[in-house]
Amino acid sequence: MERKERYNVAVLGATGAVGRAMLETLERRHFPVGELRLLASPRSAGQTLTFAGRTYTVQAAEESAFAGIDIALFSAGAGASQVYAPMAVRQGAVVVDNSSAFRLQDDVPLVVPEVNPHAALQHHGIIANPNCSTIQLVVALKPLVDWGIEHVTVATYQAVSGMGQKAIDALQAETASGDREGTTLFPVASQEQRYRMAFNVLPQCDVFTENGYTKEEMKLVNESRKILELPHLRVSPTAVRVPVVYGHSEAVAVRFAQPVRAEQVRQRLTGAPGVVVVDDPAHALYPHPLMAEGTGDTYVGRIRQDLGDDHSVLMFVVADNLLKGAAWNAVQIAELLIQHA
Ligand code: 25A
């Protein structure tokens, strides 16, 4: 990319939960935005959004909308990315894609700036932004990698905002009504079976795959291996949806190739890039979703030794899924691109 004072930016999926967070993050991190183009489906064209005190009209996405764009941030789902990413690249833009469309493709870097920034520079026009649960997991694991990570067991507690604005509205309606029947959007609108989400916990995020794991669980396995460059890493995931609006939590157990003490993990994570350690049981201080909400950090606490295994340490990891899990990470990737322009 050519070095410039300001970069022309497009946001595809600007009206979605993640798209709005992208605009907010560009502004908060003072990204040098020149021209800004807000794109979505024809359904949202004509709607207005504000950025840095100015009002912008949302346009329907089409190839010509990417002309003159330097960086295109995509969060409109895998289908839209398949259609529009090649068009944006043809028009000379670099695409930072938040969908699952290209993440495991060999020629597409999958980047978390605190973990594998070097990978971003190897792109051929598209850089993939990882899955939200994976991002916070690898931010917490990276500082521990040189002790030899053998096995990661992770259970997630995922917020409904991962399913978009409609799911947030549905949970709020269910909670307010207190009605046992409630609305019936969950676990995913595309499947027959429906459950209430308010006052409930559902062991399904995204759809099931043939091996009995959900897609979200397989993302934790495959994306972690790619980002950490540990192709044989053992990951045992369970992804669970909870009635939280913003912020994914994870109970993580890490087994190392050698004895590692909880105190060593606490020291390594303290001050690690993007990590905030909050771990003071005596004062009931530990991470939780409301603590992470609105921030770009990954919070780690409850760091403790496995009771029967001196090679294993347990911890609780929390981040804002729309920010570090999506928009914040995407803007950090864009910053890497312009730093090296
Ligand atoms: O396929 P993937 O990769 O797994 O990703 C699937 C989805 O996951 C979200 C993101 O949803 C993505 O679409 N996502 C991805 N990563 C995430 C993460 N880490 C994540 N969520 C949380 N954390 P989203 O809601 O954030 O964004 C969706 C946006 O994409 C736009 N869009 C969809 N298809 C498009 C498209 N834009 C261009 N071309 C296409 N073909 C979408 O815009 C939204 O901005 P929209 O125009 O469809 O309208 C959104 C507005 O319309 C309302 N609305 C939604 N559905 C309906 C509707 N109105 C009427 N009828 C409907 N059926 C919404 O209220 C909103 O205001």
Ligand code: L14
């Ligand atoms: O792969 O439902 O980026 O919380 C992000 C949101 C997958 C599902 C992704 C959720 C999606 C996830």
